[in-house]
Amino acid sequence: MIPVRGYEGHRVAVLGLGRSGLVAARALRAGGAEVVAWDDNPEARAAAEAEGFTPVDLSRDAAWEDVRTLILSPGIPALYPAPNPIVEKAWTHGAVVDNDIGLFFRSYATEDWGLMDRPPRVICVTGSNGKSTTTALIHHCLKAIGMPAQMAGNIGRGVLDLEPGVDGEVVVLELSSYQTEVARALAPDIAIFMNLTPDHLDRHGGMGGYFAAKRRLFAEGGPERAIIGVDEAEGRYLAAEMRQEAEGGDPVIRISSAQKLVGGWNVFARKGFLSEWRKGRQVASIDLREMAGLPGAHNHQNACAAYAALRSLGVAPKKIEVALASYPGLPHRCQLIGEKGGVRFVNDSKATNADAAEKALLAFPRVRWILGGRAKDGGIAALAPLFDRVAKAYLIGEAAESFGATLGTVPQETCGDMATAVSRAAAEAEPGEVVLLAPAAASFDQYSSFETRGDDFVAAVQRVLAAG
Known part of the structure; x- marks a missing residue:
């Protein structure tokens, strides 16, 4: 577990006591915060009580005395289609609204990182389709190559349930738009935008709000490397926005499963072959056609994203090829x-x-x-x-x-x-x-x-x- 820093002795409310909410409550308590928690589901409240948390009905004004922050679970709307009434209570009583992702980024780095040869890195993956497979694929490849790695977020375990970082480790997080829209702190080392297709539009007030929620990971997260799928207009817009004038477009790597890309640093797949191009010349190629765990063009895009992330970490193409070939596939996804x-x-x-x-x-x-x-x-x-x-x-x-x-x-x-x-x-x-x-x-x-x-x-x- 990663104890939450910055709230010692302060009162923090947690709304929603599912997987991520209950983990957030534990991590806040481990960091010395006084936790008040609520869920409309009696079974969730009972589970929290069994761990020593006292449920407090946050719909009552009296519950907000001295509450500094409200930690919101992903399924609870902060704005669209309408703010949850308890979010409105937080605004009224002057409490800020955050989520477990924001707590993670303010708490993961610690003082002892300065003593490490290679401080931990964080890769975040977002997009409409393919983010679970891409997250799992990167994690698989890191393990296959022999690098210490953990995986969490919208896949597997809650982010605060991870173990504290160790020298040379890479954490891979799948982040949904529900998670990126609320987090007050976002600081990925590498951020990946897969694609954008209509989804969760009521929750975000339309496509513009949906894209804006994902864009926060890049515009506010300021990653060292931005890996961006450019097969939709939103990705092309984001890649252009993140690109710098010098160094041929770094820190952006554009990826595609539908077209050959030119200029800058690109990774794309055509006719079953993944190609890496830098400054107008091909530097690597991988045959994906016989990789049973990665069938189809959509999985080839996932492979491009994973490849680009691993190359950003300095992994050689041949090692990546061997790791990709051993990927067994994510359950229930091709x-x-x-x-x-x-x-x-x-x-x-x-x-x-x-x-x-x-x-x-x-x-x-x-x-x-x-x-x-x-x-x-x-x-x-x-x-x-x-x-x-x-x-x-x-x-x-x-x-x-x-x-x-x-x-x-x-x-x-x-x-x-x-x-x-x-x-x-x-x-x-x-x-x-x-x-x-x-x-x-x-x-x-x-x-x-x-x-x-x-x-x-x-x-x-x-x-x-x-x-x-």
């Missing part, structure tokens, strides 16, 4: 489960909307597509240009009928549940095809989460693989 009779089985349960499912479909030329669940706005109509990749669709969940209608003449079968869909797809698949779970829908009609849905797919596939 995860290869196994192969039988020339048929691969891939779990992309995280593809909960059409945009994410599109990337999965583009990764494979011929699929037996398992899809369905609780439909989102627009359904799968946007995927029509990719229907020619579908050998057959196997429909599950609430959206089976509506998705079937959109698929039209595409061969299809309504299976209802996952076990039936996997069994039917496996029985009919031909060598060279992929049985792909990319639901393009939420999981909540049949499952508690996309992870639970993915686990069910994996279990069904394992039964197929274990059969004679």
Whole structure:
């Protein structure tokens, strides 16, 4: 745990006692703060009480006496679509609003770093798509290369649950827009912007607010190196904003999975090959095509981002290539489960909307597509240009009928549940095809989460693989 510094003897309120909130409360207490905590969920309050925290209803004015700061959990809105009433209370009573990310950046560096040969570095990854895989990929590569590393944030553990930094260590954080919009301190050594597509728009008051939340990591964080995906206008804008006139555009590294980039320092992937170019000449190339853990153009963009981060740390291209090749894939994100009779089985349960499912479909030329669940706005109509990749669709969940209608003449079968869909797809698949779970829908009609849905797919596939 990282004890929070700067609040010893002060009263600090924590709103939201889920994973990050409870960890923040512990870290504040470890740093000597007096913690008052609240969550509308009685079970969360009971869990906090079991650890010695006394829940205090922060909707009452009396609770704010001497409170210096409110620590906000990611799911609680600070401004849009409307400020949470307790955030309004904090403003009224003169308390500042922060979150665990802000506490991390004010507390992680300590006095003993001056005695280290290589003080710890922090890499932060944000964007709409691919940030979890990129975070996990960088962490995997660091470990494979032999560098001490920890991973946290929107993936795995809360940031304040990390161990204090050691000599030569690299911390890799996945940060959502919910986390970057509130943090009062942002100080990454390396910051990565993957891409921007419409998401969480109600929470941020539209695309402008959504982009502004992510831009804070760069504009206010002031990273030594900014790695920026430039396949959307927002990324091109941010790269131009961060670029310096001298040194050919450093400290920016532009990345792309859709185009060759010229000028400055660039890493891009085309036709399955990753290329690094500096000052107009190619300095390295890696063949990504046979890396089973990184299928498709979207994963090639993830590889470009990870490669650029590792190069920023001084790692040689050949070492990066070996580390990338050993990456097994992140669970539920184009995860290869196994192969039988020339048929691969891939779990992309995280593809909960059409945009994410599109990337999965583009990764494979011929699929037996398992899809369905609780439909989102627009359904799968946007995927029509990719229907020619579908050998057959196997429909599950609430959206089976509506998705079937959109698929039209595409061969299809309504299976209802996952076990039936996997069994039917496996029985009919031909060598060279992929049985792909990319639901393009939420999981909540049949499952508690996309992870639970993915686990069910994996279990069904394992039964197929274990059969004679």
